[in-house]
Amino acid sequence: MTERTFSIIKPDATKRNLTGKINAVIEDAGLRIVAQRRIKMTEAQAKKFYEVHAERPFYGELVETMTSAPVVVQVLEGDNAMARYREVMGATNPEQAAEGTIRKLFALNVGENSVHGSDSTDNAKLEIAQFFKDEDIVG
């Protein structure tokens, strides 16, 4: 079933000029980038986006990292896009990520793991809506 998911290319990756290389992995995996914008996330945006992790010990560090440099927010479309992108990203901790995944190829550590992808289709809708208007997504 064709669906959409939300992706962020994180500061550690934009700082190392890896946007194009990561997009190539995404496209080679059969996902289409149907919306994309480079932004500097504000503290308010990052806090809201990661609200679910507010009680975790790494929350402050996470917000700081995500606002430290530009990110690229994206909408990806394809068959089972949410699950497919999670496969393509690899495990959250790059030490556990499978060969060929974005995190195995590019991530530095669990906090600087190069990409974010929605963890459910319901969250994908909420995350997309935080950054994109319907008319900005061209499938």
Ligand code: CMP
């Ligand atoms: P992401 O998919 O963006 O969702 C939450 C993020 O929190 C996760 O990727 C990691 O970058 C970060 N994270 C998860 N666990 C830790 C941790 N133990 N220490 C620092 N950051 C973490």
